[in-house]
Structure formats: structure tokens, C-alpha cells
Amino acid sequence: MxxxxxxxxxxxxxxxxxxxxxxxxxxxxxxxxxxxxxxxxxxxxxxxxxxxxxxxxxxxxxxxxxxxxxxxxxxxxxxxxxxxxxxxxxxxxxxxxxxxxxxxxxxxxxxxxxxxxxxxxxxxxxxxxxxxxxxxxxxxxxxxxxxxLEGEAKTRYAEMCEQLAMTSQQFALNALDATDKWSYHIKDAEEVAGIPEQVLAAANDLAGGKGWTFTLKMPSYLPVMQYASNQALRQRMYQGYATIASEQGDKQFDNSDNIETLLKLRLELAKLLGFKDFATMQLEKRMADSPQQVIDFIRDLAAKAKPFAEKDMAELSAFARQELGMAALEPWDLAYVSERLREKKFAYSDEEVKQYLPEDQVLNGLFTIIEHLFKVKFEATEAQTWHQDAKVFALKEADQLIGYLYTDLHARNAKQSGAWVANERTRQRHQGELITPVVYLTCNFTPPQGAKAGLLRLDDVVTLFHEMGHALHALLSKVDEPSASPFASVEWDAIELPSQFMENFCYEWPVMQKLSRHQESGEPLPRQLFDKIIAAKNFQTGMQTVRQLEFALFDMLLHQQLEQQTIADVLTLLDEVRQEVAVLMPPSWHRFPHNFSHIFAGGYAAGYYSYKWAEVLSADAYSYFEEHATEEFGTLNPQAGEHFKNEILAVGGSLPATEFFEKFRGRPADPAALLRHHGMVDE
Known part of the structure; x- marks a missing residue:
């Protein structure tokens, strides 16, 4: 050296x-x-x-x-x-x-x-x-x-991998370019009634000060769909978004050929490796055993959720008719009518809640909850970091050092947006000596202004709890072999269990009292405001659930096909799925697959189901805490915490997820808890 x-x-x-x-x-x-x-x-x-x-x-x-x-x-x-x-x-x-x-x-x-x-x-x-x-x-x-693979098969495999990567990239670029290129200009002020001031200001800037220009990017599209009282404008925006990268929109960005190519290559690749279809190959390393098991899981959940989605839809239609004078509800009215109904039913704002959630109070509250549940202790240390915002905490269990957590929570220039957790150093034992895990927890919260602590939105608090669940998975693992560590070895459809599990605590009254302190008065969040938050949490969850299940079922059935699919086949299949699970049918010109980047340009092909799958696991795990709630601690029962720590967090990826979950719960996962947590229970 x-x-x-x-x-x-x-x-x-x-x-x-x-x-x-x-x-x-x-x-x-x-x-x-x-x-x-x-x-x-x-x-x-x-x-x-x-x-x-x-x-x-x-x-x-x-x-x-x-x-x-x-x-x-x-x-x-x-x-x-x-x-x-x-x-x-x-x-x-x-x-x-x-x-x-x-x-x-x-x-x-x-x-x-x-x-x-x-x-x-x-x-x-x-x-x-x-x-x-x-x-x-x-x-x-x-x-x-x-x-x-040998000879020609090996060469063909390499060619296909490269072609798949290139086609996915082209799919993503088409969706991006089609979105970037679309805009709609309005001169008449009457036509933009209802749209929030800051959205109109941005649209006016984009129009060079002459009228307003709207785009299909979310900060422009979403507020128009939620707040514009002009139905014709909403319809035009909806049609633009629903036909992104398709033959119904700007034809130079049409993704039809890319979809056909991706499906053809995926099927060929799976067969080359000895699998009957692409879905079966994708599930080889997952918690789910087979495509059929996943399809049954989705259909079972959809059958239970659909009556609640129909109830949500009926409530919206009645409100639109009675309060807004709308004879029929069109797809481009959904977001607008939902927003009016939400305002009427739950009168509170994000801003109001934020005043009670200073970042330092939330973080200290979160540490207190973890220390109580899992019998560990966080201690701030003076270790070196890459930026003054980053902090380092040593984690101890029975006075023994078991790991380090590096937090970096504020948005700034030259920092990737979003929130995530990653390993720096994985736990392992070498020649009898323990090398402790080191974990990064990164967020992009609003930085503090002057001497005051930064304020978090409720969504930010949920994000922080979610990411902390991932961090605890790595920090509390007792597995000494890096190849069986949580992030290396827990199945992809089970890795969100600890993170989604932790989110549940945000909606418990005893927890919220620990997390909240008004920045001026020092008072905790009032019970009345908390009750409104809980009521709003399950607003329209029936409709949201069937929508996610529609995507998941379409994805799995599509990748289970044994023959080459044309774009017409793809659209027919989606139509059949919608007849089965959806509560509002979109127009025939709708081209959802052409912009479904999760499965055509992301890592979710034959994997979209994993969102709901992990949600079922986390809801059922949390229901163990509900069943073992005590008068003294509520769901913050340290005995339940110890059980979760030993059977789920400590085992990392040393056992198959099905096995460790059943050891924890004493039975297979049950979707009932998910439906209950989303308010989908018969009264």
C-alpha cells in the first residue's frame, strides 16, 4: 500500500x-x-x-x-x-x-x-x-x-438483460418527456377560480405573466384537480394525465412498443432460466410462494374492501348531487368532490397540527418510546459527521454498545430528496469480536428558522417513525453473519414490516402526548384536534385500497401470461381487472399502463402486491400490541416490545419471513387487522 x-x-x-x-x-x-x-x-x-x-x-x-x-x-x-x-x-x-x-x-x-x-x-x-x-x-x-447457462443461451441472456435495461430506461424517458412537453394555457381569470394562490402564482410565472400555464407535474396537476371549480379545466387536465406516453397523447412518446418488448423479454428470460412465467421467477426469492397465492390474497382483500369502496363512492355521489348540484360524478370530479367533503367533515389544517410538533420534541419522544418498548438507550456522541446537521447516537443494551445511528434530517442543497435508511457498516463477529452495526437515517424536513426548532407535519412524524423501524431492524439484529443481515436477506415483500409497524404508534393518544409540545405555549396537542386527525385518517380508505389492489392484480396477472401480449391484450386484461375490483370505471381512452413506471421502469414487476402484503404483516403485528395492551402502558407494553424484538428484529434474515412471523404471532398473518386499522369494519 x-x-x-x-x-x-x-x-x-x-x-x-x-x-x-x-x-x-x-x-x-x-x-x-x-x-x-x-x-x-x-x-x-x-x-x-x-x-x-x-x-x-x-x-x-x-x-x-x-x-x-x-x-x-x-x-x-x-x-x-x-x-x-x-x-x-x-x-x-x-x-x-x-x-x-x-x-x-x-x-x-x-x-x-x-x-x-x-x-x-x-x-x-x-x-x-x-x-x-x-x-x-x-x-x-x-x-x-x-x-x-452455456454458449448461445449465455450470450442471449446477457443481450436480454441489456435490452431490458435499455427499454425500461426508454419507457421512463418517454413518460418524463411526455409529461414535460404537455401544458395548457388559460387567459380568463374566471376559468381558474378556486385554485390556491401559490399555485396560480407559479402558473402565472410559467406563462410569463400573461394568464396561467398549467402542467401535468404534481405541484400543478394535483391542486387543479382538487380545487378548480371549472369542470372543463379538470377534464382537460385529467385527459392529459391519463394519456401520458400513449397513442392517445403525443405519439412520439408512445410507450406501447416498449410495453410489448418488456413483456416479451421478461417471458423469454424466465423460460431460459427454467421458469414457466416471469411472475414465478420473480417470486423465487420472496415470502409469497406462488403467483396463485398472491392472486388469491389480492382477490380476498378486494372482496372484503369493495363494499366499503362502494359506500365511499355512494357518499361522494350523494354529496356531489346535494351540496354541489352535480347530476353525475365523472372521474375528473373525484379529487375535487373528495376535497370539498373532507373540508366539511374534518375542519382542521396541517398548519394547525404543525405548531405542536417541534422536531426536537418529536425525536426525544420517539427515543423515549423505543427505550421503553425495547429496553435500549440512545446516547448522543461526539463522533465525526459529513455536515453540521448530522448527529450521532450510540445505542446501548444493558450498558453494552450494540450500534450507532447517524441522523441527517433537514433538506438542503446537494441532498437527494425523500427519506431512507441505509447500512454504513453491517453487524458481524470476526475472531470472536463483535463489530457493531452503523446505520444512516436520512430525511428532508424543513430546517429550523433561527433559534426555533423546525416544525414537522404529521406526515413527517409518520415518515420518521417509518424510517426508524428500518433502522431498528438493522440495529437490534443479533445475526453475526452479514449475508443473513436484515437488509441483505429478509425477503423483499417482508422488509417493510418493522417500518410500517412503527407508523401505528403515531396514532395513539399516549404517544402523541409524548411527541407534541406547542412551540409557543408548550401545551401538548389537544384531545379534540387529535380526535379529528384519527377520524380523517380513514377517510375514503375503501376507495384507496381497491385502487391499489387493482394495480397489484393487473401486475400479477399480466406477468403470469404464457404467451406474447400485444398492447390490446394488456388493455383488455386491465379492463377485466377493473370490472372485478374497481368502483368507478375510467373512460375507454384512459391509458394507465403507459405511465405505470413501477412495473415497467422500476423494480416492481410482478411485485406491486408487496405494498399490501407487507401492510397486512405490519397491521397484524401491531394487533398483537393491541391485544396485549395494559391499563398502565396501553399498546406501549414492554413485554410485547420484548417479544417483537426477539422474534422479528433480532432474527434479521436468519429465518424465512413466514417462519419468523408465525413464531411471533403463533399463526399465519391475518388480513383482518389491516381492514380494521383502515376503518373497514361493519358497524
Whole structure:
């Protein structure tokens, strides 16, 4: 190692905390390139081990590559939260190299054969269940990355992967360009009645001060649909949005061919790897066993939710007729009428609630709740960070250090929007010594103004609880093998369980009293306002639920087809799904699939169901706390917390999700709790 490298902070030993203040953009490329070279050399050496077992093959590989993945996690994080030109340039230089290294591992036949040898040996039989699972799951990953293919099949596989990536990208670009290109200009002030001032100001700026120009981007589209009293304007906007990237809109951006190509390639890819259809292949590494199980799950939930959706729809229609003088409810009236009904039923504003939710109070309240439920303690520490907004907390259990949490909660320039949790360092044990997990929790809340704490919206509080659920999953895991850590090994359709579970506490009165303190008076949120929040929480959940189930059922049935689908087939299938689950049929010119980026440009193909699947798990897990509520603590029962910690958080990805959930609940998941939490119960 050269002297320059030996002083490179990104090469800090795994056992030590990262010295963030010392990291400069010029450190990034040399460090990662060095670590990639080291990791590759290590794997090439391990391929030659004569009789592979855990101690001479897997453990050296897990520990030996951990430094690379930790440094890359840090670079990835800086690229997200401190995206200067120099950081971005370094990241872009490295991304193809890191991807190439991952692909090299996935297609490394000699490495695959080492795993096979170990799997078939006596050494495998004496391993713990966790370690056996790591090896069997690794073999599945190899198979799914096409390692067994030879000759023409191997070449075709690589071609298809590239073509799929390019077509998905083109789908996304068409949707983006079609959205960007569409606009509608209005000169007459009467035609924009009802639209909020700041939306009109932005539309006037866009029109160069002459009238108003509206677009299909959400900050423009949504307020028009919710507040414009001009029905013709709403209809025009709705039609623009409903035909994005289709032959019904600007034909140069039509996604019809891309949809056909993606479906054709996915089916061919699945068959090449020995699966009967794409959906079956996608579920190979999921908690759900088969496409049929998912379809039954969706249909069962839809049958239970549809009567409530019909009730929501009837209430809207009656309100539109009686209060707004509308004879019939069209699809472009839905958002507008809903907003009027919401205002009438629950008279409170986001602004009013915000005054009671200063960030410091919310964060302290959240820590108090976690400490009480899971018997752990957060302590602020002076460790180095990448920005003055970031804070570091050591997490202790029975006075033993078990991990570190880095929070970075405010929006600022050069920081990616949204909220997420990521690993910096994964928990592992090396030569008997514990290396504790280090986790990033990132949000984009409004920064404080002057000396006052920043105020959070209720949605922000729910987001913070959600992300903290993910963080606790990594921090409270007791799994010492990185390949079975929660983020590496918990099935994709179960990973949202702890995060969605934590959200439930935000709607408990004892919790809200801990989280709230009016920024002027210091009073907690009044009970009357809290009751309004709870009532509004379940407004129109029937309609929202069947809409999500419509997307999920369409996605799963579409990817279960055994023959090549034309765009006409796709639209017919969607129509059949709507007849079954929807409560309001859109017009025949509606082209939803052409802008369904989740399944055609995101990672959700044959996976959209996972939103509801994980919601069922989290609602049922929370109902355990409701069943074990006590007079003293309500749902904040530390015994229930201990049970959740031991059976779900501590096991990480060491067991299949079905198994750990059933151990926790004493039975399979039951969707009844989800329906109940959304107010879908017969009175």
C-alpha cells in the first residue's frame, strides 16, 4: 500500500468509526479502486481452496470484502447527501466498476462450484440453520443470475438483460418527456377560480405573466384537480394525465412498443432460466410462494374492501348531487368532490397540527418510546459527521454498545430528496469480536428558522417513525453473519414490516402526548384536534385500497401470461381487472399502463402486491400490541416490545419471513387487522 493510500480515511479499519471530516472527494476513487482490486484477488484465491468449509471459505470472504462494501456505502451516502460536482464525478467514475464487480461475482462459475461443493459436503450438515440458509440462498442467487447457462443461451441472456435495461430506461424517458412537453394555457381569470394562490402564482410565472400555464407535474396537476371549480379545466387536465406516453397523447412518446418488448423479454428470460412465467421467477426469492397465492390474497382483500369502496363512492355521489348540484360524478370530479367533503367533515389544517410538533420534541419522544418498548438507550456522541446537521447516537443494551445511528434530517442543497435508511457498516463477529452495526437515517424536513426548532407535519412524524423501524431492524439484529443481515436477506415483500409497524404508534393518544409540545405555549396537542386527525385518517380508505389492489392484480396477472401480449391484450386484461375490483370505471381512452413506471421502469414487476402484503404483516403485528395492551402502558407494553424484538428484529434474515412471523404471532398473518386499522369494519 502506498503512503497516499495508507493515509486515505476511506481505508479506516472496519472496527473503527469513519473519520468523516477527513474525507475529501479526491480520496474516493483511489480507495474504492484499491479495495475492488483486493476483493477480486481474495475471491480468486478462495476459489482455489481445496475443501471449502465455513471457516476457510465463507468467513474470510465475508470479512475480507466487508471493508469494500462499507467504503462503498459511505461513498453512496455522500453522493446522496453531499452531492458536490467532485463527489458526483467520483461516484460516476466508480459506479460501472462496482456494478461490473458484482456481475463478475454473480457469473463466476468457479465460485458457484465452490458453493456447490460446500453445500454437498459433510461440513454443510454441521452448520447452524442460519449458515445453511446463507449457502442455499447464495446458490439460488447464482442460478437467477444465469451462472449455469452455456454458449448461445449465455450470450442471449446477457443481450436480454441489456435490452431490458435499455427499454425500461426508454419507457421512463418517454413518460418524463411526455409529461414535460404537455401544458395548457388559460387567459380568463374566471376559468381558474378556486385554485390556491401559490399555485396560480407559479402558473402565472410559467406563462410569463400573461394568464396561467398549467402542467401535468404534481405541484400543478394535483391542486387543479382538487380545487378548480371549472369542470372543463379538470377534464382537460385529467385527459392529459391519463394519456401520458400513449397513442392517445403525443405519439412520439408512445410507450406501447416498449410495453410489448418488456413483456416479451421478461417471458423469454424466465423460460431460459427454467421458469414457466416471469411472475414465478420473480417470486423465487420472496415470502409469497406462488403467483396463485398472491392472486388469491389480492382477490380476498378486494372482496372484503369493495363494499366499503362502494359506500365511499355512494357518499361522494350523494354529496356531489346535494351540496354541489352535480347530476353525475365523472372521474375528473373525484379529487375535487373528495376535497370539498373532507373540508366539511374534518375542519382542521396541517398548519394547525404543525405548531405542536417541534422536531426536537418529536425525536426525544420517539427515543423515549423505543427505550421503553425495547429496553435500549440512545446516547448522543461526539463522533465525526459529513455536515453540521448530522448527529450521532450510540445505542446501548444493558450498558453494552450494540450500534450507532447517524441522523441527517433537514433538506438542503446537494441532498437527494425523500427519506431512507441505509447500512454504513453491517453487524458481524470476526475472531470472536463483535463489530457493531452503523446505520444512516436520512430525511428532508424543513430546517429550523433561527433559534426555533423546525416544525414537522404529521406526515413527517409518520415518515420518521417509518424510517426508524428500518433502522431498528438493522440495529437490534443479533445475526453475526452479514449475508443473513436484515437488509441483505429478509425477503423483499417482508422488509417493510418493522417500518410500517412503527407508523401505528403515531396514532395513539399516549404517544402523541409524548411527541407534541406547542412551540409557543408548550401545551401538548389537544384531545379534540387529535380526535379529528384519527377520524380523517380513514377517510375514503375503501376507495384507496381497491385502487391499489387493482394495480397489484393487473401486475400479477399480466406477468403470469404464457404467451406474447400485444398492447390490446394488456388493455383488455386491465379492463377485466377493473370490472372485478374497481368502483368507478375510467373512460375507454384512459391509458394507465403507459405511465405505470413501477412495473415497467422500476423494480416492481410482478411485485406491486408487496405494498399490501407487507401492510397486512405490519397491521397484524401491531394487533398483537393491541391485544396485549395494559391499563398502565396501553399498546406501549414492554413485554410485547420484548417479544417483537426477539422474534422479528433480532432474527434479521436468519429465518424465512413466514417462519419468523408465525413464531411471533403463533399463526399465519391475518388480513383482518389491516381492514380494521383502515376503518373497514361493519358497524
Amino acid at each position: 502506498t503512503e497516499q493510500l495508507s493515509n486515505n480515511p476511506l481505508l479506516t479499519p472496519l472496527e473503527q468509526l469513519m473519520p468523516y471530516e477527513a474525507i475529501e472527494p479526491e480520496h474516493i476513487v483511489p480507495a474504492i479502486e484499491f479495495l475492488l482490486k483486493e476483493a477480486k484477488a481474495l475471491i480468486e484465491q478462495l476459489i482455489t481452496v481445496a475443501e471449502p468449509n465455513w471457516d476457510n471459505f465463507i468467513e474470510p470472504m465475508e470479512y475480507g470484502t466487508a471493508g469494500l462494501w462499507r467504503a462503498w456505502n459511505v461513498v453512496n451516502h455522500l453522493n446522496n447527501v453531499h452531492n458536490t460536482d467532485a463527489v458526483r464525478s467520483a461516484y460516476n467514475t466508480l459506479l460501472p466498476q462496482v456494478s461490473e464487480f458484482s456481475t463478475w461475482i454473480g457469473l463466476n462459475k468457479a465460485l458457484f462450484e465452490q458453493y456447490q461443493t460446500l453445500h454437498q459436503s459433510e461440513a454443510f450438515q454441521v452448520l447452524s440453520k442460519t449458515r445453511q440458509r446463507i449457502i442455499t440462498e447464495a446458490l439460488k442467487d447464482f442460478e437467477l443470475s444465469g451462472v449455469s
